[in-house]
Amino acid sequence: MDSSAIFRKKYGSFRRFFLMLGKARLPYLWIAAYLAASVVIANVGVSSTEYSAALFAGNVGLTAVVLPYLFYQLLSLVLGSVSGLLANLCEARMDRNLRRMVWCKTVRLPLRFYETNNPKELLSRITTDISSISGLVMRVFLAVLTTAYSSFVILRKISSYDGALMWSLVAILPVNILISFIMGRLKFGVQDLINRRNAQLTAAIAERTNNLMLIKSMGAEEKEAAVGEGHMRASYRAAGMNIWITGLSLPISAIATALQTVVIILVGRGFYASGALELTQWIAYYGFAVQLTNILSAYCGYWTTFKQVQGSVDRVTEIMDERSEDLDTGEVMGSPAGGIRFEKVDFSFGGTPLFQGLDLDIPAGRITAVVGPSGSGKTTLLNLIDRLYPLAGGTIRVGGRDAADYSLASFRRALGYVTQESVMYAGTIRSNLLHGLGRTPSEEELDEACAAVGILDYVRRQPLGYDAPVGESGASLSGGQRQRFSVARALLKRPDCLLLDEATAAMDIDGKAGVWASIRTAMAGRTVVYVAHDAQTIANADYVVVLRDGRVEAAGEREHILSTNLYCREMMENGEEEN
């Protein structure tokens, strides 16, 4: 890519960033109040410096100097607090508004987006990236505005003493900016190295600590001690480099500042000696010059922050540019009665085709098992039925109608789908069972659902019953228990069509048998499609579909398929394979 293209890209990403900020409903009123406060503070600061200069010069008239000095001191105190509060409030509101916008967008993104992005990274977009963006707006964009205004007010004051003095000062200041910029760059580079080394250390330690059992069972403690030490040494070395860079930067910037101060003093001395400046004005001038130097040194900090936040900005704008799913266009689906028919369905993952011209009939009102070796497309088949992925070609018909005629939301709601992950949320057993149900079932109905999946005893044993907490993501439950609750939740919805993806895989042999008996009763006369790996689970089907490499190898009545299909026969003879 040539340099102009890179430039264009950067330019484009900033344009998109500002467009995004425009959509985010920033707290403009608060920002305006904050800016107004900053304007007042800049002016108060100038007066305050002038009165303290007078005081320092020995001018101690009570009403002329001391009282106004006290007044400005207290005013600065109050105004400083007010503006600090406004800044904090602005940032908090900005955080909230941006986060709301990104979350509302994220929720509506298609499943593929989540599958191709690392969940940890998505999480940090909503949490830390947003915070850095509001930090960028407050501490860089607005700070540049307010400090520019303060500099302007200070310079205007100095020019009121003497115009030439002001221009001499302006001529010296860029040296300071240049030096702090160079030092900032240098430090930024080393800091980057340190962060990388520390990240590597953390990753290495985390990978091993999470698998201590393996290390112990292999007797590899010594080996791992050495590996860990290697990473620790690398991180120590990076820190050592930083020590020298930071260390050396101190005297370098001190020499630069000293030189600059000497020039500032020499310039001022000329005016002071010629009588153009009085003592009070000299003290004020000197104070102002120091203030200006400090303000301008901060500019390199802005640059560093800006560089650091750039990644966050890109990641968040990227999300906002993604296409959301259209959930509501189309007819409202009532009941998905009738069979499911795939007609010449094409589907591919990123360029690799999975299904090409797939034809398949899934009978209505019966239980169908989808089996096949791993990678044959079983889960994808269920996802396509629930319209979680868009088709590349062909049609899926439900009860004879094209599924695409219905609105996504109503369609998906009409089908029940128990996914492989058996999702539980932090909360109580009850809140998990009722999640997304849209009605409040009676206690008897809950008991019935739990009894059907063989977990009622467990609930009864809890001192809090249905109100017992389950921990984050159901951490206090075993895999089998989580699966039981997931099936119970799906049964409470009484869907006309139920999809199950290895929903009983983690249950033990008798548990599985009980749950399948209940599914058969509860879903009598309705359609069930499930993915299974093991002989015991397949035995519950009326109808079996065998997939291999994205093709239907066989489909038909269970007895027939189990005795004629080679894959199934081997599985029934050799035993199960669980997942």
Add this chain to the structure above:
Amino acid sequence: MKRSGQTEGRAREKFSFRSYISFYTRFPIPWWLFLISLLLGLVNTEVVLAASKYVIQINKGELYNGVIIGYALMTVLTSAISMGINICDEYGTQKVTYRARKLLWRKILHLPMGEVERRQPSSLISGVVNDITQASQVIHTIFATVSSVYGFARCCVEMAKFNARLSAYMLLLVPLAVGVFALVGRLQYRMMLRRYESLNTMTEFFSEHISAVKHVKAQAMEELEMEEGLRAIDERYKADLYYAFMEVLQIFSNTLYTTIGSVAIAIFGSDMIRKGQMPDTGINDFTTYKGKVDQYQAEILTHYQSLKGTQGAMQYVGVLLGGPEEDPEAGFELPENQGNADIVLERVSFGYIPQQPVLHDLSLTIPAGKVTAIIGSNGSGKSTLLKLLQGIYQPDSGRIRLGAAAADEVKPARLRRQFGYILQHNPLFSGSIRDNITYGVSGTVEDEAVFQAARLADADGFIRELPQGYDTDVGVGGSLLSGGQRQRVAIARTLLTDPRYLLMDEAGASLDHKSDMTIFRTVREHMKGRTVVVVAHDMRSVMDADYIIVLACGSLEAAGTHDELLRTSPTYRNYLELQGCALAGEEAVR
């Protein structure tokens, strides 16, 4: 295996002052660096004072060449000394960090497994990464405090020399300073805590909900999801608002303190100037000294705060280092001819937490040189039993014997090397496939041996098809390979260690049933004459075992051959029926 109630707050660690000190006695500390830094700090105070004198003169408009040059020289000198201080401090601290980290890492590698689970890996990781960094600050902070106290005293003296009365008025402000400091400290603690908690709650919420997104999409629950997300965001917003007010209150109190100082100087100072008790430009001079005093005072308070801040980390690291540890080399060697001994459990009881025993009073024998299958429902203690066998956990009571040797008296490292252990999901470490296969073997390994192990595990074929063959990187945790590929590499890894006992806990789960069967036929062939213990749900492979153990709720329900169990164990018969193999079994009996 589920383990509930593993939450043990870090805050409630038992703490003794001794662990604080003992932390610093476990490794050499570069005292000389910290001493040099202290000396430089004392010298620097003098230079700072000298520089202040020039600042005062410049402020008075005494702009002689000597003053300007003196000012410039002193400024540069101070920064040169500060550089020395920084370098010594930082090097000292980094050396301490590095040494302490190595120590803690070794400790963690040798923690008993029960301890690892009680403390949770994530907290151990942040122990090595974050807590150590904080704990290493302590020595440096103590030295820096000494240097700041000296600077504070020295500047107070100079200030008093300049004007004793005005300095005395300033002394009256000290209780105010302490009060403000205490208030600010409390506010700081509270607002940080609230902010931290709210961030955690929000992160937990989004992390849980992002990983559950398929469930949400499948049920079209986006609206509900959005509402709940907005609620989580608003909770964080409320904490931010609280922070906004508290932080301003904090800054206000700090500024109020300095403002009161300036106001007092202005009122009393101007009065003294009018009465001729102080030179005209006295306020300028005094304010400069007062500025230095305030600066050192602030330093002392910051050091105090950071010392307090490191307390938690010190405590954690101290308690961890003082806690239990297993020594892989403590105990007896196993006799060389131990290969074909029975494994005998004598009245073994064990629970992850004392109130909930997983195994009670379990006695059984796993016959040598045979294939033994263990079956039972969820939570019956099958996997726990396998972990006890290799000494990853120790029984609460009872004993495990390998032939004549008591397992708890054998060197843990020796014992574990006798066992190969394959789980349902076996982690790999980032690195090449070859590194992973040779993981458990010390010393160099012949290529041919690696290939042989890979062939046995049916992995050689797919590895050779990869662009870099055995040198292919597997990614963190093996994420660049598929589940089945990972499993095959893990099996090759175990076979290469040439175990005398092979334990398999639902090891076929991530494989196609066909390759599952192929691999296990070869593995079984390879392990012929050695002991194999299999935990499985699949009754067809269970029926093939030489010996079958049925566990129920941590107790032995039955044990024997297939034919014996058909007669004696209703659970066994029930399992066979449920998986549709009862007929075949019964026919065989008849």
